[in-house]
Amino acid sequence: MKNFKMRIGEHWSDAKSGQRFESLNPYTGKHWASLPRGGAEDVDAAVRAAHHAFKHGPWSQMTATQRGLLLHKVGDAIAAHAEELADLEVRDNGKLKAEMLKQMRYLPHWFYYYGGLADKIQGDVTPFDKPGIFHYTTFEPLGVVATIAPWNSPLLLAVWKIAPALAAGNTVVVKPSEFSSASTVLFAQLCEEAGLPPGVVNVVTGFGPEVGEPLVKHPLVARIAFTGSESGGRRVYENAAADFKRVSLELGGKSANIVFEDADLDDALKGVVTGIFSATGQSCMAGSRLLVHASIHDAFVERLVTFMQDVKLGDPLEATTQMGPVSTQPQLEKTLQYIQIAKDEGARCVLGGQRSKRPGTEHGLFVEPTIFVDVNNDMRIAREEVFGPVLAVIKFDTDEEAIAIANDSPYGLAAGVWTRDLKRALEVPKRLEAGSVWVNAYRLVSYLAPFGGFKSSGIGRENGIRAVYEYLESKSVFINPTPGVENPFVLG
Structure with a gap:
């Protein structure tokens, strides 16, 4: 059993209550790590440490260039420990080592990008409309940012928030998922080793009602950046509204992956599999609705079933494994429940549809890759997010x-389009109600590309240049160089 502590200010801490909780390895079915079960007192200590660092610590005295150089060092530290970080995430959430290692090796680029952007944030001098008045705008950090990340890609989705927040000059308190906290704790250690001053990055581990809610409600928190379920996002939004805190929410999806009759079917097949099964369906952008033109429907589904029926389930740390377990026990139960709901509604299961009984998967949280046909868009399996390997x-x-059909959804996070027709490739994305649309590709993300959703999929955007402005306050400054002289154009 590996024991972890929280990072609060300059200290590695246990919970004030002394309580701990354990993290389950979804492949072995055994607990492998122990973490502090934080509470409101720990949240208060972390927020106050972050607030002190923002107001009075060396972080507040640094130039933007100095902050940016430190972020580069954080990126270097992540790169040096990518393998260790990936191993922690695989043990926590059961995703494939190949995918997690790829994420960890890509992760430093967020710190390189936003580190380079830190001293490029500029205000403007306005050609003002009132004689004799000099006006300019500037941008200032908000203060303490609360970052709440999910269990499926815990560090990646936390960094999407942390990197721009730090580049803007804020400090952060991170609440990782209780199901996958280990990599975030190691990340805090790497931030310390890279030279970030105490209190700039704080990590409080624990459960939503005990850590997340007090963090969102804390009066010294200026902004909340949340990724998670629609219900969790709604609670965050409601609690933040009491103090008019700024909020960004990246929530669920029921994304449509559309295969037109003229598509390259080999590429489309790979894209469909990547979109839903490569992460065991546990991705907010999963292409969980496959829309196929009637003229190729039967042949394409047959190819898809043939391809997926021999997929190897097993140890996610092994390079030959092609699909890992579901990450948590509640998610396993939810996935199996939705499979039964789909059968009851009349959808026809042509692959999977049950918990895995394959040798080597008996102790883990494995669900067979599952494909339903004869689905209409009014069924719950087409409207509600399963977050499992169910298509x-x-x-x-x-x-x-x-x-x-694609737009007839409460969600609007992502969509895929598979076609050789250039006109269709340009026209269809314009009409899809989704924050990200991939044409002849799926699940591509970048620090350069804004990511977020329409409708119930969330509020705000992460990544790209504009994301840093989500963590800044705009200020207008008016200077009258000749005080005492009456100016008839001044209101008030």
Whole structure:
């Protein structure tokens, strides 16, 4: 059993209550790590440490260039420990080592990008409309940012928030998921080793009601950046509204992956598999609704089933494993429940549809890759987020019908389009109600590309240049160089 502590200010701490909780390895079915079960007192200590660092610590005295150089060092530290970070995440959430290692090796670029951007944030001098008045704008950090990350890609999705927040000059308190906290704790250690002053990055581990809610409600927290479920986001939004805190929410999805009749079917097959099964369906952007043109529907589904029926389930640390377990016991139960709901509603299961009984998977949280056909868009399997390896296939006849089905969803996070037709490739994305649309690709993300959702998929955008402005306050400064002289254009 590996024991971890929280990072609060300059200290590595246990919970004030002395309580701890354990993290389950979803492949072995055994607990492998112990972490402090934080509470409101720990949250208060962390927020106050972050507030002190923002107001009075060396972080507040640094130039933007100095902050940026430190962020580069954080990126270097992550790069040097990518393998260790990936191993921690695999043990926590059961995702494939290949995917987690790729994420960890890509992660430093967020700190290189936003570190370079730190001293490029500029205000403006305005050609003002009132004679004799000099006006300019500037941008200032907000203060303490609360970052709440999910269990599926815990460090990646935390860094999407942390890197721009720090580049803007804020300090952060991170609440990782209780199911996958280990990599975030190591990240805090790497921040310390890279030279970030105490209190700039704080980590409080524990459960939502005991850590997340007090963090969102804390009066010294200026902004909340949350990734998680729609219900969790709603609670965050409601609690933050009491103090008018700024909020960004990256929530769920029921993304449509649309295969038109003229698509390269080999590429589309790979894209569909990548979109839903490579992360065991545990991705907010998962292409969990597959829309296939009627003329190729049966042949494409047959190819898909043939491809997936021999996929190797097993130890996610092994290079030959192609799909890992579901990450948590509640998620396993939810996935199996939705499979039964789909069967009860009349969808036809052509692959999987049960918990895995394969040798080597008996102790873990494995669900067979599952494909349903004869699905209509009114079924719950097509409207509600499963967050597991379950694909709902829907047939369509025309472009108009495909677009209508794709948009007929409470969510609007992502979509995929597979076509060789250039006009269709340009026109269909315009009409899809989704924050990200991939054409002849799926699940591509970058520090350069804004990410977020329409409708119930969230509020705000992460990544790209504009994300840093989510963590800044704009200020207008008016200077009258000749005080005492009456100016008839001044209001008030």
